[in-house]
Amino acid sequence: MASIISDCTERFRQKLFGKTGGISEKTLQMHLGLYAIQVRRAKELLSALEKGDSPKENQIDGSLFRARKLDLSYCLSAAKSHELYFSILGGAGGAPQGTLREWIDRDFGSFDSFLRDLRTTALASESWAWTCLDQASGRLLNLLGDGSVTVPFWGAAPLLAIDMEDHAFILDFGWDRAAYLDSVLAQIDWESVARFLPLV
Structure with missing residues (x-):
């Protein structure tokens, strides 16, 4: 198997x-x-x-x-x-292009609004933050998960994940979770994120 x-x-x-x-x-x-x-x-x-x-x-x-x-x-x-x-991780950051950018603008109003929501969602999490596509509605959502087995809701396809547990940042940023998160957001590989979108 x-x-x-x-x-x-x-x-x-x-x-x-x-x-x-x-x-x-x-x-x-x-x-x-x-x-x-x-x-x-x-x-x-x-x-x-x-x-x-x-x-x-x-x-x-x-x-x-x-x-x-x-x-x-x-x-x-x-x-x-x-x-x-x-x-x-390891991308050039900046802003996404193509369909991903269109969907972000549609569902969040702008890329800046999306980033603010994602950043706030991640800082509110003790474990994970995800950007997911709800396959039923076709809408993008930023979700958080706390606890060892919390996952995005059924029917949501994760496109982006940010690890907010201590092991992801404490050696480099101490307890400054915001600085770690800013580092992650500045290096997102948007082409990799876009590859998780369904074919349209």
Whole structure:
């Protein structure tokens, strides 16, 4: 069976080292290591669940099966969010062009309004901030997630992710989350973000 997740650590290392402004290679190395652990753990859990027996209905609470399912949800969510985060770093910043810019202007009024909303959303989060496309309405939304398994709502396709947990910034920025966020926003690879849009 094909794996639903692969370790992209080396690809991200080659893309990002020396190209992320105030985010140091030391931070990136540590952060990529955390991501690799999440990928490895997700693969181990999938394998264990595929080989294991399901518990009987009166044995589900507190079962190893339940614990593995919870851990799998966390590991997959964290790994996929990290992949999105790493994919949008290391760009030239500036403003997006084409369809992405048109949709941002349509749904937020202007690119500046979008950035203000994204920045405020990220600063309000203790974990993640995402720009997502609601596939039902076609509208772009900035969403936040706190806690280990909080993810964007069903039917939302994440286009951009910003990691707001301490490990993403504390070595380089101390507790200055705003300075870290400004560094991220100044280096967004808008071409990578646009590639997550559906074909129109």
